[in-house]
Amino acid sequence: MADDICIEFDDVVAGYKDFMILNNLSFKIKRGSITLLLGPNGAGKSTVLKTLFGLLKPRQGRVLLDGEDISGATQKALLAKGVAFVPQGRNLFGQLTVFQNLELGGITLGTKTTHERIPEVLELFPGVKERLHSQASALSGGEQKQLEVGRALLLRPKVLLIDEPSIGLSPLVVQDVFKLLKKLASQGTTVLMVEQNVKSALKISDDAIALESGQLVLHKPAAELLADPNIERLFLGGGHVSGSAHALPATTES
Numbered sequence: 183m184a185d186d187i188c189i190e191f192d193d194v195v196a197g198y199k200d201f202m203i204l205n206n207l208s209f210k211i212k213r214g215s216i217t218l219l220l221g222p223n224g225a226g227k228s229t230v231l232k233t234l235f236g237l238l239k240p241r242q243g244r245v246l247l248d249g250e251d252i253s254g255a256t257q258k259a260l261l262a263k264g265v266a267f268v269p270q271g272r273n274l275f276g277q278l279t280v281f282q283n284l285e286l287g288g289i290t291l292g293t294k295t296t297h298e299r300i301p302e303v304l305e306l307f308p309g310v311k312e313r314l315h316s317q318a319s320a321l322s323g324g325e326q327k328q329l330e331v332g333r334a335l336l337l338r339p340k341v342l343l344i345d346e347p348s349i350g351l352s353p354l355v356v357q358d359v360f361k362l363l364k365k366l367a368s369q370g371t372t373v374l375m376v377e378q379n380v381k382s383a384l385k386i387s388d389d390a391i392a393l394e395s396g397q398l399v400l401h402k403p404a405a406e407l408l409a410d411p412n413i414e415r416l417f418l419g420g421g422h423v424s425g426s427a428h429a430l431p432a433t434t435e436s
């Protein structure tokens with residue numbers, strides 16, 4: 183394993199019951215990079231994140247974290263190894279306060295460490311900090327997403343998996359979330375993101391991976407994809423890869 187590789191999917195087959203979604207999927211992701219997962223609805227993007235976070239066990243192949251096989255590891259074990267997941271949608275305890283939600287995020291750390299880290303996380307989100315004792319459900323959509331990201335950051339994750347962070351957020355808040363991801367990556371966190379807001383997301387990403395029917399159809403630097411005159415046809419308007427794998431530029435392993 184190259185030292186700079188943080189995540190590796192090696193010939194992974196995974197799915198639900200007897201229905202396989204990821205089909206012999208292989209890719210490598212560099213440490214401290216932001217990688218955007220692209221592809222049409224149902225291509226398996228969220229399934230990649232779920233497989234990485236131990237919500238699905240590969241039927242075949244291996245998932246590696248820093249060279250260690252983590253296929254089928256429990257979520258508790260993965261959290262302990264520094265993998266954090268911010269799923270799609272709202273995932274807070276709405277009846278609890280902002281502070282209580284943060285405390286729950288640090289449940290694997292113990293109270294002392296959690297309380298030490300909460301202030302440093304809040305520094306990143308001044309709007310949330312001001313509402314520390316409000317019910318989480320009373321925050322705006324953007325503040326709630328920030329709180330979810332903040333809750334994940336309490337773990338000082340080395341890998342952050344984030345699924346559609348922009349849903350329900352205003353463009354300005356989306357930019358704030360993206361800036362934060364960029365900052366985390368510059369500090370060494372490896373970010374793997376699913377995001378429909380393709381152009382904006384590519385601007386802050388290092389690499390892009392596109393899936394179609396659970397297979398890799400493209401893996402290349404985000405800047406290259408942004409400069410591709412076919413980008414609109416490929417990924418925007420309808421939000422899916424047009425045609426088939428053949429219509430896409432050749433896959434480049436990074």
Ligand SMILES: Nc1ncnc2c1ncn2[C@@H]1O[C@H](COP(=O)(O)OP(=O)(O)OP(=O)(O)O)[C@@H](O)[C@H]1O
Pocket residue numbers: 198203221222223224225226227228229230376
């Ligand atoms: N819990 C589940 N049980 C059975 N099938 C599922 C389950 N979750 C997802 N699927 C199916 O797996 C396939 C891939 O879903 P996935 O959510 O990974 O796609 P995606 O690329 O993230 O799509 P989208 O852009 O629509 O979110 C879809 O056909 C979906 O219906």
